[in-house]
Amino acid sequence: MGGWRNRTFQAVFDALDRTGANARLARRTRGLGVILTLHHVRPFSGESFAPNRLLEVEPDFLDATLTRARELGFDFVTLDEAVRRVKAGRSERPFLHLTFDDGYRDVRDFALPILERHGAPATLYIASAFADGEAELWWLSLEEAIRRADVLNLDLGPEERFVACQSTAEKYEAWGRIYWTLRAGPEERLRDEVRELALANGVDILGFARKLCMRWDELAEVARHPLIEIGAHTVTHPMLSKHSEAVARAEMADSRDAIARRLGTRPRHFAYPVGDPSAAGEREYELARELGFETAVTTRPGHLTAGHAQALHALPRVSLNGHFQNRAAVDALLSGAPFAMIDLAKRVLRRA
Structure with a gap:
């Protein structure tokens, strides 16, 4: 999803530039x-x-x-x-x-x-x-945990416990599923889940700060x-x-x-x-x-x-x-x- 969104935004930016719309619209926008x-x-x-x-x-x-x-x-x-x-x-x-x-x-x-x-x-x-x-930069801990792992074990919903992340494509897919699922819920759960993933994969959760x-x-x-x-x-x-x-x-x-x-x-x-x-x-x-x-x-x-x-x-x-x-x-x-x-x-x- 992120790749599609990025391509769409860049296409809009390119179109505005190619047509000269930025300069024409700027006075109003x-x-x-x-x-x-x-x-x-x-x-x-x-x-x-x-x-x-x-x-x-x-x-x-x-x-x-x-x-x-x-x-x-x-x-x-x-x-x-x-x-x-x-x-x-x-x-x-x-x-x-x-x-x-x-x-x-x-x-x-x-x-x-x-x-x-x-x-x-x-x-x-x-x-x-x-x-x-003394703070956890949880988004970096999650990135590093996914980078190090071939599979992650966490609760993303009914019957979903294991997330494959061996290839780069799988890692991006895992990031999108985990990040947005946890972002949508309570922050306490997000931080707890990421902390567990990080510790299970040898990530120093305070090291980033x-x-x-x-x-x-x-x-x-x-x-x-x-x-x-x-x-x-x-x-x-x-x-x-x-x-x-x-x-x-x-x-x-x-x-x-x-x-x-x-x-x-x-x-x-x-x-x-x-x-x-x-x-x-x-x-x-x-x-x-x-x-x-x-x-x-x-x-x-x-x-x-x-x-x-x-x-x-x-x-x-x-x-x-x-x-x-x-x-x-x-x-x-x-x-x-x-x-x-x-x-x-x-x-x-x-x-x-």
Whole structure:
């Protein structure tokens, strides 16, 4: 399914580029500006089985994206300036702000030099337990368990206990079945099942945070950089909507307090982990407001408009996806055309 979706999206991006529709539509479909979502920035490992590749882009692609954005007339602004323009309801030129979720070390090593060359400000949203090295990055544990195994034993429903994953094709099929089945249910079950699979296949479940994420001393150095703002991203990276209000509030408040205590600056901005409708909704938006965050970002796709002045705790972002590292995709995403097409399709379906 993922391959089909990726091919469809790329075909749309190519068609918009080939017909010149991006440029023609941008005046109507582009908002005031855009917040980009990134996670990893690093050279690709070349692994044949890489189901999480959507979460990483290569350094040259980030550089090319910023170069292209400048060519298209975008200003690179801080999050505060983006909010100021949204509240004003106008921006002489479209603006762009970069965000990086989770606090990966490769953002410092590969992305920051690129940001410096372009003078592009960014917000790093930090999950505090990742910085402690005491959190499970379950999506990476699941990937590694599938990579190591020829067959997995877990409960995916009636009479389904064993999932073959010997070939690369089988591993991708296993990933799709396991990931989406567990994502649809309670997060406690998801984490328990992945933990069992990881331990059964010799995966160090805490090793990913310790290997990949910046620790507090590293974050303190990065936080001093004039282009960087540190935001909060919960303690353990849960899908907040799947938990009680007390748990959600504690995850949000405790990450804010840990960052303030360890870095000396209270974070003013927040990002919802996962950030789609299954992970964050009206309750979480209100919690972010109550906890004093000035903004909070989702992963719901879209550009910023004047209307978002009334929704500063539910801001959309546009993902730079590792599956679409080409100029056609960049032009489409920065034009806003794909999101207008999706909105139109939704309206048509509602009327049908």
